[in-house]
Amino acid sequence: MVGLLDRRLVFVTGKGGVGKTTVAAALALFASEHGRRTLLCEVDAKGDVASFLEAGPTAFTAGEVLPGLWAMSMDTEASLREYLRLNLRIPVVGRIGPLAKAFDFVATAAPGVREILTVGKLCFEVREHHYDLVVVDAPATGHIIGQLAAPQAINELVKVGLIRSQTDWMLEILSDPEQTAVAIVTTPEEMPVNETMELADRIRDETTVELASVIVNRVLPELFGRSEEEVFDRLCLDATTEELTRLAGDDPTPVLTAARLAVTLRRTNAGHLERLRSAVDPAVPMLYLPFLFARFHGLRSVRQVAHALGEELGF
Amino acid sequence: MTPRRAPAPSPEHGSLDGLLASREIIVACGPGGVGKTTTAAAAAAMAAARGGGKVLVLTIDPARRLADALGLEGIGNTERRVPDEAFASAGIKPRGELYAAMLDTKESWDALIRHHAPDARTRDEILANPLYRNISGRFVQSHDYIAMERLFEIHSEGVYDLIVVDTPPTRNALDFLDAPERMAEFFSSRLLRWLIVPYRSRLVNLASRPFYQVADRILGTQFLADIAEFFILFQTMYDGFIERARAVERLLADRRTSFIVVSTLETVPLREAEFFAQAITERKLHLGAIVLNKVLPDYLRDPEGAVVAERLRDRAEDIAAALGPTLGVADTAQIRRVLIEVGQNYMNYRLVAQSETEKRAELSTAAETLVSVPYFETDVHDFAGLMRLGAGLWGE
Numbered sequence: 001m002v003g004l005l006d007r008r009l010v011f012v013t014g015k016g017g018v019g020k021t022t023v024a025a026a027l028a029l030f031a032s033e034h035g036r037r038t039l040l041c042e043v044d045a046k047g048d049v050a051s052f053l054e055a056g057p058t059a060f061t062a063g064e065v066l067p068g069l070w071a072m073s074m075d076t077e078a079s080l081r082e083y084l085r086l087n088l089r090i091p092v093v094g095r096i097g098p099l100a101k102a103f104d105f106v107a108t109a110a111p112g113v114r115e116i117l118t119v120g121k122l123c124f125e126v127r128e129h130h131y132d133l134v135v136v137d138a139p140a141t142g143h144i145i146g147q148l149a150a151p152q153a154i155n156e157l158v159k160v161g162l163i164r165s166q167t168d169w170m171l172e173i174l175s176d177p178e179q180t181a182v183a184i185v186t187t188p189e190e191m192p193v194n195e196t197m198e199l200a201d202r203i204r205d206e207t208t209v210e211l212a213s214v215i216v217n218r219v220l221p222e223l224f225g226r227s228e229e230e231v232f233d234r235l236c237l238d239a240t241t242e243e244l245t246r247l248a249g250d251d252p253t254p255v256l257t258a259a260r261l262a263v264t265l266r267r268t269n270a271g272h273l274e275r276l277r278s279a280v281d282p283a284v285p286m287l288y289l290p291f292l293f294a295r296f297h298g299l300r301s302v303r304q305v306a307h308a309l310g311e312e313l314g315f
Numbered sequence: 316m317t318p319r320r321a322p323a324p325s326p327e328h329g330s331l332d333g334l335l336a337s338r339e340i341i342v343a344c345g346p347g348g349v350g351k352t353t354t355a356a357a358a359a360a361m362a363a364a365r366g367g368g369k370v371l372v373l374t375i376d377p378a379r380r381l382a383d384a385l386g387l388e389g390i391g392n393t394e395r396r397v398p399d400e401a402f403a404s405a406g407i408k409p410r411g412e413l414y415a416a417m418l419d420t421k422e423s424w425d426a427l428i429r430h431h432a433p434d435a436r437t438r439d440e441i442l443a444n445p446l447y448r449n450i451s452g453r454f455v456q457s458h459d460y461i462a463m464e465r466l467f468e469i470h471s472e473g474v475y476d477l478i479v480v481d482t483p484p485t486r487n488a489l490d491f492l493d494a495p496e497r498m499a500e501f502f503s504s505r506l507l508r509w510l511i512v513p514y515r516s517r518l519v520n521l522a523s524r525p526f527y528q529v530a531d532r533i534l535g536t537q538f539l540a541d542i543a544e545f546f547i548l549f550q551t552m553y554d555g556f557i558e559r560a561r562a563v564e565r566l567l568a569d570r571r572t573s574f575i576v577v578s579t580l581e582t583v584p585l586r587e588a589e590f591f592a593q594a595i596t597e598r599k600l601h602l603g604a605i606v607l608n609k610v611l612p613d614y615l616r617d618p619e620g621a622v623v624a625e626r627l628r629d630r631a632e633d634i635a636a637a638l639g640p641t642l643g644v645a646d647t648a649q650i651r652r653v654l655i656e657v658g659q660n661y662m663n664y665r666l667v668a669q670s671e672t673e674k675r676a677e678l679s680t681a682a683e684t685l686v687s688v689p690y691f692e693t694d695v696h697d698f699a700g701l702m703r704l705g706a707g708l709w710g711e
Contacts, residue, residue: 017348017579048583140347232657240641243638243641249623250619250623251623252623252627254614257612257614258624259661261612293663
């Protein structure tokens with residue numbers, strides 16, 4: 001399978017709350033630090049990418065936020081404007097007024113129009129070789145299929161016209177595993193794992209895009225090996241706890257309880273990971289990123305995730 | 316059976332219990348991945364168990380084991396009663412009845428069309444239209460509207476004392492709130508009529524000709540014709556739809572309805588939750604409560620705990636040597652490793668717990684009630700687990 005960094009277009013998706021944006025930003029950062037001119041595109045336009053990279057607000061026009069790393073946020077109306085300018089040579093200057101209204105209307109009426117403008121812009125950047133790699137902070141699990149399948153859906157609905165000819169080359173890029181891939185981010189918890197399994201199936205059945213990896217975020221550390229756990233169990237016996245109180249100068253119960261919590265959580269997670277591994281195609285690599293016990297948030301945590309990701313990718 | 320709603324004066328301030336007892340509809344919203352669906356189910360189960368009456372939980376996409384726990388496996392839109400045996404398995408004899416239903420988008424859309432279609436022919440033509448099939452099936456945006464529509468439908472049947480509804484994960488935080496309005500706007504749009512004109516008459520006025528030419532070049536004539544046909548069909552249901560969308564809006568704004576925002580104390584979800592809370596207030600909807608889920612236990616914030624943890628970690632060698640005989644473990648290096656891990660682990664979790672405390676303190680909200688639910692070490696996978704979460708919600 002082609003390495004994640006050797007593709008041209010990578011969609012990063014996952015259930016809400018699993019750290020999808022952090023992982024997408026980390027992947028883009030890592031790629032840019034390894035000689036790839038990289039574009040990171042936020043599709044949901046919540047402004048998270050800007051805050052994670054500690055850059056100013058991103059816009060439809062990509063800006064270089066770090067050396068070799070450009071960031072943009074998707075705006076379907078701006079995408080339409082660009083499309084019209086490039087393809088129809090329609091002079092679209094300033095406000096497009098009634099056209100924007102018409103667009104809003106058609107986009108609502110004809111499902112897939114917004115999606116196609118998003119995917120179209122991304123494929124356009126790939127085709128024009130503006131960047132070596134385009135990383136997409138894609139919509140969450142529920143929406144990604146609609147987006148990835150949009151060119152196909154439009155292709156079925158629209159038989160002629162400019163859009164039809166556009167979807168053909170888009171499909172070519174999306175369906176080529178040498179160029180395009182999707183990565184699912186998850187955490188080792190019940191619902192994210194369930195959704196990942198379902199999404200992996202749907203990507204295979206309903207889209208032409210290859211699933212290149214499953215990235216498990218926030219993996220808790222293993223505290224003890226088996227014999228160490230026996231020692232820990234003995235530490236928790238009342239008699240030992242009494243002596244430990246004497247040695248440590250205070251009651252160790254909260255500390256021992258916290259260790260018990262960590263062991264239980266890790267075990268619960270391990271069960272979900274096992275389920276996940278057995279359900280996902282063995283050819284799809286799984287990457288594991290550690291839980292960050294940290295209070296910071298922003299570029300520093302993105303850097304840590306990027307570092308861990310680099311190790312998992314074999315750098 | 317005890318009536319669920321006694322003529323109580325005002326809802327008990329500051330409790331979820333009181334909030335649920337005084338409302339007919341509770342809408343649970345919030346960012347993804349925070350346990351919103353489970354929270355909605357647990358709250359409904361508690362309301363049925365303690366308060367009584369008929370309580371329905373309308374869920375969107377429950378985890379399989381939660382669906383199992385509610386007896387929802389394999390059912391679509393139909394409401395099913397959760398058997399008393401489920402409560403019995405949790406050692407509870409409920410005062411009321413709990414029902415559960417799952418939202419099936421496609422089925423709900425079809426039902427809506429059947430309801431509004433003026434005749435059988437229009438109905439069948441719409442159901443067979445490729446655009447309709449796309450809207451109702453493949454594209455998720457239609458979740459937003461249909462969830463609220465279904466809520467309205469069930470509420471107007473007047474079967475339940477309380478309906479707790481889970482909201483779909485929306486791309487935009489407030490899509491589901493805007494959905495009825497957008498729907499109404501959409502169908503009353505002049506643009507809609509304008510677009511349909513050329514397919515009704517050959518007389519396209521001069522001013523609009525450039526628009527059609529552009530649209531034609533981009534989309535192709537056939538596709539435009541498909542769109543037009545779809546909306547010509549839909550127009551027959553126009554009045555019904557508008558009326559309905561307005562009614563849904565009124566119901567959401569009614570004092571019988573209250574919103575609960577569910578979140579965790581992690582940075583990103585919390586920021587999104589605050590945005591939700593603010594938007595709900597701005598729209599003059601009732602923000603009943605904020606539920607903070609998966610909050611780390613208090614013993615992680617114990618200052619003495621930190622002192623002990625650091626001592627175990629930093630003086631592990633000495634303590635290990637002294638403990639060896641008591642533990643009956645000869646390999647003191649192994650004890651040392653365990654002590655270091657145990658000490659460091661406490662400090663790690665403490666850092667996260669402290670950051671949660673800070674974020675909670677910063678949380679500014681207009682909600683009457685703020686509930687923290689402790690982190691459970693295992694997932695909710697049966698009814699007893701659901702009731703345990705429910706007890707946490709009720710502050711027990």
